[in-house]
Every structure is written in C-alpha cells, then in structure tokens.
Amino acid sequence: MKVKALLVVGLLAMSVAGCVAPPEASSPPGPGAAKVQAAEVWARAAAAGNSAAYMILRNGGEAADRLLKAESDVAEAVELHKSTMEGGMMKMAPVEIIEVPAKGQAKLEPGGLHVMLIGLKRELKAGEKIKLKLQFEKAGMQEVEADVRKP
Amino acid sequence: MSRRIHLLALLALLMCSLLLSACQQPAPRKLHGITDKMPPPSATHLPQPAPDLPLTDQYGRPFSLSMQKGKVVIVYFGYTSCPDVCPVTLAQLTQVWTGLGPEQARFFQPIFVTVDPERDTEEVIARYLGAFDSAVGGDQGLGFIGLRGMPAELDPVMAAYDAKAEKKPQPGSAVGYTVDHTAYTYVIDTAGTLLEWYPYGAAVDDILWDVRYLIEKGTKK
Numbered sequence: 001m002k003v004k005a006l007l008v009v010g011l012l013a014m015s016v017a018g019c020v021a022p023p024e025a026s027s028p029p030g031p032g033a034a035k036v037q038a039a040e041v042w043a044r045a046a047a048a049g050n051s052a053a054y055m056i057l058r059n060g061g062e063a064a065d066r067l068l069k070a071e072s073d074v075a076e077a078v079e080l081h082k083s084t085m086e087g088g089m090m091k092m093a094p095v096e097i098i099e100v101p102a103k104g105q106a107k108l109e110p111g112g113l114h115v116m117l118i119g120l121k122r123e124l125k126a127g128e129k130i131k132l133k134l135q136f137e138k139a140g141m142q143e144v145e146a147d148v149r150k151p
Numbered sequence: 152m153s154r155r156i157h158l159l160a161l162l163a164l165l166m167c168s169l170l171l172s173a174c175q176q177p178a179p180r181k182l183h184g185i186t187d188k189m190p191p192p193s194a195t196h197l198p199q200p201a202p203d204l205p206l207t208d209q210y211g212r213p214f215s216l217s218m219q220k221g222k223v224v225i226v227y228f229g230y231t232s233c234p235d236v237c238p239v240t241l242a243q244l245t246q247v248w249t250g251l252g253p254e255q256a257r258f259f260q261p262i263f264v265t266v267d268p269e270r271d272t273e274e275v276i277a278r279y280l281g282a283f284d285s286a287v288g289g290d291q292g293l294g295f296i297g298l299r300g301m302p303a304e305l306d307p308v309m310a311a312y313d314a315k316a317e318k319k320p321q322p323g324s325a326v327g328y329t330v331d332h333t334a335y336t337y338v339i340d341t342a343g344t345l346l347e348w349y350p351y352g353a354a355v356d357d358i359l360w361d362v363r364y365l366i367e368k369g370t371k372k
Contacts, residue, residue, distance in 0.1 A: 047278045050234040050326070077325030083235045088190060089315060090236050090334040090351060094324045110239045111352070117234070118325045151238045151245075151282050 035061030036100050036139040043117065043146040045126040051075070053115040053132060053146050054108045059100040063138065067098040067106070071133040076119030078132075083111055100136075126150045182338070182364070183357035184347035190313040190335060201226075201337075201345040202311030204264065206300035209277040214298055216343060222260045223365045224339040225358075228314045230267035230330050231279040236351065240336060241283050241295070243355050248287040250359045251366070256293060258341070258366045264298045264308070266316035266332045273299060312337060338362070341369025 036059045043053040053072075059065055070078045083092045098113055100106045108114050115132065117124075124130065129145045136142065188194045201216055204226070208214045216224070225244060229237035244261040251259055263280060265271035271279075276297035284294035300308065309316065316332040334351035338361060346365070349358065 044234065044238055045282065046234070046238075047282045049275065049279065050232050052234040079324055079326070081235070085334075085351060088333050088335075088350070089317070089331045090233075091319070091331040092233060092235060092329045093319070094321060094326075111236055114235050116326070150286065151242050 035059055035063075036065045036067075036136050036142075038134060038142065038144045041132065041144050041146040042149050043124060043130055043132075045124050045148050045151050046120060047123050048120055051117040051120060051124055052081075052110075053117060054110065055115075055144070055146070057098070057100045057106040057108070059102060059104055059106075061138075062102055064102045065100045065139055066137040067100065068135045068137055070115045070135070072117060072130060074121055074124065074130050075117035076121065079116045079118060080113070081116040082113050085111075097137075124148045182347050182361045184336075184338060184349040184353070184361065186347040190333065190348060193313050195313075197348075198344045198346045201339040201343050202308065204262065204298055204308055206264065206298040206304055206308065207273065209273050209280060209297035209299070211273050214296065216339070219260050219339075220343055221341050221369070222258050223341055223362050223369065225259075225261040225362070226264060226312065226337040226339065227261065227335075228264045228266050228309065228312070228316065228332060229334065230265050230332070231271050231275055232267065232326065233330070233332075236334055240334060240351070241280075243353070243358065244295075244336075245283050245286050246355045247359045247362055248293070250355070251363060253288075255363060255366045256288060258370060259362055260296060262296045262298060264305075264314075266305075266309070266314075267318075267330050268299050268301055268305060271299060273297075338365070340365045 036057055038055045038057055041053065041055040044051050057067060067080065070080065072078050080095050080098055081092055082095045083090060098106050106113065126148055128148045130148060132144050132146055134142045134144060186197055188196055203216045204214060206214055227240055229240065241263065248256055248259055248261070265276060276299060280295040280297045287293050314333050314335065316330050318328055318330050320328045336349040336353060336358065337345060338347045339345050
C-alpha cells in the first residue's frame with residue numbers, strides 16, 4: 001500500500017515537472033550588445049523572381065524597437081511586407097516598419113510578416129546561406145545569415 | 152465489493168464491447184475539405200462537373216481538363232511574384248505528391264493557374280514550377296502544370312471556380328503591384344467531378360488522405 005502511494009506521488013511530481021516550461025533561453029547581453037536579436041533566420045529557395053526571408057526578432061530590452069529596413073546583395077530590392085487574409089482574399093502589401101515589443105518578439109513567418117527579396121540577382125539554392133542586413137531604430141545595423149531552405 | 156460482482160461486471164463489459172464491435176459499420180469515408188458548396192459569392196452546390204480550364208500550359212500547349220481524366224486533380228490560383236503565400240501551398244502539394252508514394256503519384260496532377268498573366272509568362276511559370284518539380288520526380292515526367300490565359304480566357308475560368316483576383320498598385324514599392332487573390336485549393340476526382348475545396352492553411356495530411364482515397368476509389372476496377 002505504502003509503495004503504491006509513493007509511486008502515485010512520484011508520478012504526480014514527475015508529470016507536474018514535465019508541465020513546467022523551461023526558463024526562457026536568453027543569451028547574456030554583453031556590454032553594448034544589441035538588445036534585439038534575430039533567430040531562426042531562413043529564406044525560401046527560388047530559381048528567379050522574388051523570394052522571402054523569415055525570422056524571429058527577440059527583444060530582451062526594456063524599450064520597444066523597430067525594424068526599419070533590410071538589405072541583401074542577392075536581390076535588386078529588399079522590402080518589409082505583410083500578407084493578410086481578408087474575407088477569403090490573400091493580400092500582400094509593404095509595411096513601413098516591424099515593431100519588436102519590449103521584452104517580446106516579432107515573428108516573421110509564411111503567411112504574415114516577411115522580408116521580401118524582390119528581383120533575385122541569382123538563384124537561391126537550398127542548403128546555402130545568404131547575408132541579410134537588418135536596420136533597427138535602436139539596435140542599429142545587424143548582419144545575419146539566413147539558411148536557404150526548400151520552397 | 153464481493154469478487155462475484157466484479158466478475159459479473161467484467162463479463163457484462165466484455166459482452167457489450169463484443170456486441171458493439173460486431174454491429175459497428177466501417178466508419179464512413181468523409182473528405183476533409185468543404186464538400187457541400189462552392190466558396191461565396193456563388194456558393195453553388197457541390198459536387199459538380201469541374202469547370203474546364205481552356206488555357207495554355209507552361210510549354211505553350213493548349214490545355215483542357217479532359218486530358219487529365221483518370222487522375223485526381225488539384226487546382227490552385229496564384230502568381231509567381233507572390234513569394235510568401237503561394238509557395239506555401241505549392242510546397243504543401245509537393246508534400247502530398249511525395250506522400251502518395253511512387254505507385255499513386257502517377258494518378259495525381261496539381262495545376263497552378265496564374266492570376267497575373269501580365270508578368271507570369273509561360274517561361275516564368277515554367278522556371279517557377281521547376282523548383283518544385285525536382286522534389287516530386289520531375290525526372291520521371293511528373294510535374295506541376297502551370298496555366299496562363301489572357302483576361303478574356305482567364306476571367307470566365309476564375310468566375311466558374313469562384314476565384315477572385317484584384318490588381319493592387321503599390322506605389323513606392325519595387326514590386327510595382329501585387330495581386331490580392333483567393334487562395335483556395337480545389338479537388339477534382341478521376342472522373343472530372345469537382346468534389347471539394349480547401350481554404351488557405353489546410354493541413355497537408357487532410358489533403359493527402361483525400362487524394363489517396365480518391366485515387367484508390369478511381370482506379371479500382
């Protein structure tokens with residue numbers, strides 16, 4: 001009987017432990033390090049025409065920041081765009097900035113916000129990496145690498 | 152509680168489950184998309200004979216849906232300079248295709264219809280779709296069909312599918328213009344009947360299940 005009870009308690013404890021989310025992983029901000037960091041940066045492989053890049057922008061700082069623009073050598077022009085579904089219609093239009101809330105994040109993902117690579121100068125092949133420059137209002141210019149993935 | 156009651160209860164349970172399993176019909180097969188009517192505004196009843204797509208393919212050849220009888224066909228309206236949403240759907244269809252396996256893959260044909268014939272020339276469409284074909288066995292003659300038609304040919308097709316597209320100038324953007332469009336996925340069976348459609352964001356597994364079921368049904372002698 002005692003053994004059983006112990007077992008139940010043990011199992012309960014384990015399940016509770018399993019439910020607790022691990023503490024948010026955060027990189028220690030070095031002196032003068034940018035508060036906003038881009039993670040999981042990737043771009044869609046494309047033979048020609050346009051493509052898009054996606055990422056998660058994490059802001060560890062106390063103040064909101066804004067992504068003002070992006071640049072890349074692989075495309076004629078780089079803009080910030082957003083796709084939205086409205087009344088069954090998929091719409092896409094440029095956005096001025098992308099807000100990264102304080103102690104929060106902005107997700108750039110398919111079907112939503114994205115960095116649009118307009119007029120590819122060359123083919124983007126799955127497996128390679130491309131460079132993107134991100135200009136933030138407060139965090140300044142950051143260069144990141146995007147993994148090119150299958151379309 | 153006495154042991155006898157326990158035993159009786161167990162027996163009753165066993166009998167019940169036995170009876171149930173004996174009576175149970177095989178679960179009715181049900182498609183996962185929207186099967187009762189077309190998208191608004193027409194909302195006409197489904198199923199219906201699939202409206203033809205008398206347009207030109209990416210190699211410049213005239214196309215007719217009747218050429219695809221015996222295959223499960225999926226139709227999607229989009230445009231190639233849409234780099235965000237359209238590739239998601241095409242990538243999903245690629246996953247459906249590879250998910251079918253080599254036997255059934257021959258009985259599946261996704262079709263991309265451009266809503267931007269101005270920029271999407273046959274050459275542009277061919278290059279765009281080529282990126283997806285490599286994943287599905289392009290070397291074995293399998294591949295997306297890309298269709299294009301000038302407004303006089305395209306508009307009636309889109310109307311028949313309740314698909315809509317609106318050109319939106321984007322002054323100040325290097326894209327020049329974008330095309331707002333419905334992002335539905337239509338499913339046509341091996342006999343050429345339009346059975347269902349999916350709104351944007353459908354699960355690959357649902358589409359795969361439907362396509363596989365329709366291929367099995369359509370190729371059974």
